[in-house]
Amino acid sequence: MVAMMPPVCDFDWPAPDFALPGTDGATHTLSGVAGENGTLIMFVCNHCPFVLAILDRIIRDARDMQKLGIGVAAICSNDAVIYPADSFENMKRMAEDHDFPFPYLHDEDQSVARAYDAACTPDFFGFNASMGLQYRGRLDASRAQAGPEDLRRDLYEAMKQVAETGNGPQDQIASMGCSIKWAAG
Template identity: 75%
Template sequence: MPVVPPVCDFGRPAPGFSLPGTDGRSHTFRDVAGPKGTLVMFICNHCPYVLAVLDRTIRDARDLQAMGIGVVAISANDAEAYPQDSFENMKAMAAEKDFPFPYLYDEGQGVARAYDAACTPDFFGYDASGGLQYRGRLDASRREAGPADLRRDLYEAMKQVAETGHGPKEQIPSMGCSIKWKPA
């Protein structure tokens, strides 16, 4: 059953993190932050919702980076229960798809909990000072990619953040597979 995250909590500060990346380095929020804002994406390797829009996500990340938006992806899924989401498989996907952003592993799931991440994909768009301005969908795609001419909701919202410091008041939440939490 798909999960829909809550609406944007405007201005909520971005939680800090320090996580290992598939590039062999550790990254913090400050490291990945852009001069005009930052996009934090919770994704994973196996989710059909992520895979359906992965090429569009990469396209939008490149376009946003060109505008001064920093971009990072984090996987927090339980890799024991979902081996496709292991750190080794994350490295392979990042290399195969030539991710233009760091792909980080939240093995302890504390960062996902701090962000209140609910699903994959889950997009958090921050302004230049680290205040939340967007928590919505990439576009109207769901479990399958929609038509190529869909409105680029995430891109347009983050472009607005880069230009004005504020996200759109009306936002449509993302939808995807639930984060695969480890047993308590």
């Protein structure tokens, strides 16, 4: 396991569009998952210990953000040939087992991860209602193990600010996780 950190937020960077199959059987687009007050696109996967450590918090925060009018979607871009745990069938199982309140999308050719310049899992991209990037930070101070329950909810607080003002916080702490598992060649 090699821990990676994405770059800091490039404010107002425009969200790349996508059309990806979801574990729910539907094809989802950026405009289809967008919320009235903002949108969170997160790159996750099934096997990463950083994601698994905070999965319950991701789900909790997604539900709370949706109440604020923020659309949420998760994307798995890992190469399932090398990491079979991240196959589409296993994605379907994970979404069902954990009752994901958001679409879980499969980026099989990894084009969406490349368009977003996703670096790790988890990698959070928080956009305002105009689809300008306002947050690219961590969920909270957890790492490969979940931190205490009372940690500051960095992602949620940032996206609440985005929903209310259209702008994310100037000070952000990068997420940390496993590198995206790129296909060979």
